Amino acid sequence: MNTVIETILNHRSIRSFEDKPLTREQIEIIVESAQAASTSSYIQAYSIIGVTDREKKKKLAELAGNQSYVEENGHFFVFCADLFRHEYIGKMEGKDVIPSIESTEKFMVALIDASLAAQNASLAAESLGLGICYIGGIRNNLDEVGKLLNIPERVIPLFGLAVGYPKKMTDKKPRLPLSHVYHEEQYNTDHYEEELTSYNKVISSYYKERTGGKRTDTWTEQMANMLEKQSRMYMKNYVEGQKFNKQ
């Protein structure tokens, strides 16, 4: 065990922050950390938008489903898949890059690039004693988020990252059994059901303990209920409208 692994394993999502802004130095070291992540063929296919304007954060919080910690935090980052830059480069260099940047492959590249960067940013923040919470809720309404942040075509806001000084700590949520997620030599479903059943017991006890018995749902129940509801089904059209994932 070392400090890096301790920081990684100690992660929990923080949903209540002190009203204390990050310093310029903190913001820059977080972004620099994001940029240090690996990037597919050096493409650097993402951008990060920092939001501090209170009205804008309030609007983002509403769009993200009234999550107060989107408005109340030390800094709010929005991580975006970005191939606008590469369209621009194509024009600069007189090369036709359009079929390439509209491909599903490059959509995937941009998502992966942005996510690797975001996880570096998160760990850098956590190492500074800050808490973080990823905000997928901004994908509830990307047209509105896009208007608010002046997002052009070929850019997709993927998620927010609320960062700040934790006001209330939360518990670590137990993950799937390692053997269920980690397969040796090949994908293997031999013990799928028993692994899920044993994990369900862990999760059910976890909720029971935290809620004084009020909540006892299992992980598979929680997942099945969530996935039965269709959410953000507009995404395919939105993504194609932003000229990603078209061919």
Next chain:
Amino acid sequence: MNTVIETILNHRSIRSFEDKPLTREQIEIIVESAQAASTSSYIQAYSIIGVTDREKKKKLAELAGNQSYVEENGHFFVFCADLFRHEYIGKMEGKDVIPSIESTEKFMVALIDASLAAQNASLAAESLGLGICYIGGIRNNLDEVGKLLNIPERVIPLFGLAVGYPKKMTDKKPRLPLSHVYHEEQYNTDHYEEELTSYNKVISSYYKERTGGKRTDTWTEQMANMLEKQSRMYMKNYVEGQKFNKQ
């Protein structure tokens, strides 16, 4: 600056490893670190396959474009987007989850989840004195990779991660100017061209110095040349064939 941020900023992709396997303990702490990453609504939509079989790694190296370090390393991980588990859960719980898991939204969720986990794994490995290299090359031929790793529908191998003891260190590659990637309050392209031009000078000098003047290309040249070539254009069909990103 602290140890975590130092580890993050010190990253470079390693492409030459000693012939020394990782221990079981190292593998488990790397996977456990991956699992500690944030996951969208607790969905845990990824799996990791560890490959040590020499023949299998040799085959993967060929498929990835003859990258020797895919075969020669301490351990080879394959990170997969995984919603097979959630189809299974739907059946277990008697809920129709199919429209949801076939949506573009959940395709994005699985990619983001897998990537956050992978970056944790990478940093955990680097903190242990190991080197890492992401291998997007496995996406050259996912049908063949899928056969080799017994990949079912609703699972997509996204990238490999070669991990091992570094035999040869590499240089850190300079990233885009922070102000080009980090936007304040809204997406802003006011200084786009001058930022790219100034970055081009940095990259051109970087290559010149490293190659004794043989290579002097700029970043925008490199990107335009890469993106002019259409690569992995089969991806949209493949992804839909795996029942992701369909609606």
